[in-house]
Amino acid sequence: MGHVVGSDGPGAWKELDDLVTRVVENRAAIASLQADEASLLADAVDLMISRTEERRAQSRPRTDSDLPLREICAELGAAMRMSDRTVQARIGDATTLLTSFRATHDAWRAGLIDAGHVAAIRDAGAGIADAAERARYERQMLEAAAHESPGRLRVLGRVVAARIDPASIDERHRVARASRDVRVIGLEDGMARLIADLPAVPAYAICDRLTQMAHTVRDPGFAAPDICADDPCTVGASANPPQLDCRSIGELRADILADILLTATPTAHGDRDALAAICGRVQVIVPVLTAAGLSDQPALLAGQGPIDSATARRLAADAPGWDRVMIHPHTGMPLAVDRYRPSAELRRFLAVRDEHCRFPGCRMPVWRCDLDHTTDAARGGVTSHENLANLCRRHHTLKHASEWKVTQVGSGVLEWTSPTLRRYTDRPPSTVSFVPESAFALSPDGVPPPF
Ligand SMILES: [Zn+2]
Structure with a gap:
């Protein structure tokens, strides 16, 4: 291999030039394949439409109108080792692109722009209802995409869309407002990111209030300068000078936010007493x-x-x-919880074993899941840990209303079979992440759960 860095002379530039050319060509090839994938994902919608019509023809009584789409997403998600919700979002994006931004898809397919450019054009322009205006927006954006990064293009897209279709701002905000939500994303090193998608006004007001509070904690005179205006000397000369808080403003903002959200009671939503009684659970x-x-x-x-x-x-x-939980020293399988009342005990055991929904790829936590009899009680399925698993509402419905089949093969392992007969094994997360360690040996080997 060559020595690009630190070498002088024309040879070094030639090597760098070759490298840049190869990287650019490689990116173009990747972009082209990604565009093909978007076409494939958009095909899922055609498939869904034909399946829906098929079902209607058979007049099968179904309550969930998007069940055919969910079936397709579950099948694709399991094969792609992605959550089916992610697949569904990608199908939505691909469909928007292929129906409303054909020229962008063509440029992507030709390797002229990247996935980042495509997302920027699609997201900022999706609200322009008029096809001719949207085409004008798309032309202008594709010209800019030839020399701008996706980050800059995204900001530019919002401005161009607002200029081309000013009336759509209110409508777009009304739609966007409905997507306000709070989510949490796990980070490294025992951290997580709490994200709140809010209308811009309250979002900036919250940040300002937290900042003012943080400054006030650091310097109690900050928010009330009038109080000591007559006699500024008393601030520093007080017998008990304020304790200097060594946390940064950012740290304080985060700590105050957590404090408020874990302890304060909402005043304008629902029954105050009922809401006050709710605690955060982990x-x-x-x-x-x-x-x-x-x-x-x-x-x-x-x-x-x-x-x-x-x-x-x-x-x-x-x-x-x-709850104290006995864990198998070699497999990490929870063996028992040391409380009585069998049904609650079994429920806790399954919460510890499953942690989240047991459909492949799903991470919905157990407290938002139902306990599902793997083999229906009506078909002789027993109420035991060997025939129960946590499923979120979405996948519980999918299991009962679609061709997905599941069996338990012991030790909490679920074997799912998709409608196209692909098989997926879902292991209890506690055993997947467990590292055998003698210090964990809290129970004798091979002790079965006591229920
Ligand atoms: Zn699920």
């Missing part, structure tokens, strides 16, 4: 030796990943209802 798995401060084996936030041991110990000390 499922944290703490090895017993870590809880005792004797090991630094990580505690796990179920379905997400490791959290720091100080937080885990604090939670263990404060939590009012703490």
Whole structure:
């Protein structure tokens, strides 16, 4: 291989030139394949339409109108090892592109623009209803895409769309407003990102209020300068000078936000007392030796990943209802929880074993799932851990209303068979992430669950 960096002389530039050419060609090839994938995904909609008509012809009673699409997304998602919700979103994007931005798709297919450019053009222009105006917007954007990065193109797209179709701003905001939501994304190192999609006005107001509060914590005189205006000397000369908080403004903003959201009660939504009684819930798995401060084996936030041991110990000390879970020392399979009342016990056991919905790829946490009898009770399925699994509402419906089949093959392992007869194995997350460690041996080998 050549020595591009640090070499002088024309040979080095030649090598760099070749490298740049090869990278550009490679990107064009990738772009072209991605455009083909978008075409394939858009075909799913045609397939869905024909399946819906087929069902209507057979007059099969179905309540969920988008079931055919969900079936297709589940089948594709399992094969692509992606969540079916992601596949559904991609199908939506591909359909918008192929129906409303044909020239953009052509440029993508020709390798002239990247996926980032395509998303910027599609997202900012999707609200332009008039086809001729949309085509004008698309031409202008494709010209810009030839020399701008996707990030710049996205900002430009909003401005161009607003100029071409000013009336659509209110309408677009009305539609966008309906997508306001709060989500959380797991990050590395025991962190997670809380994202709130809000109308711009409250979003900026919230950030301003948090910033003012953070400054006030750091410097109690910040928000009330009038109080000490007559006698500025008393601020610094007080017998008990304010404690200097060494947290940064950013850290304070985050801490105050968490404090408010975990403790404050909404005043303008629903029954105040009922809402005040609701606490945030998380499922944290703490090895017993870590809880005792004797090991630094990580505690796990179920379905997400490791959290720091100080937080885990604090939670263990404060939590009012703490389930102790016996874990198989070699497989990580939860074996038992040490409480009585069998049905609640079984429910807790399955919450620990499953952590989230057990459809391939789905991560809906167990407290938003139903316990599903793998083999229906009506067909002789028993109510035991070997025949129960957590499924979210979406996949619970899919299982009952579509051709997807599932069996349990022992140790909590589910074998799913798709309508096209592809097979997928879904293992309990606790066993997938478990690292055998003698310090975890809380129960004798091979002890079966006591129910
Ligand atoms: Zn699910």
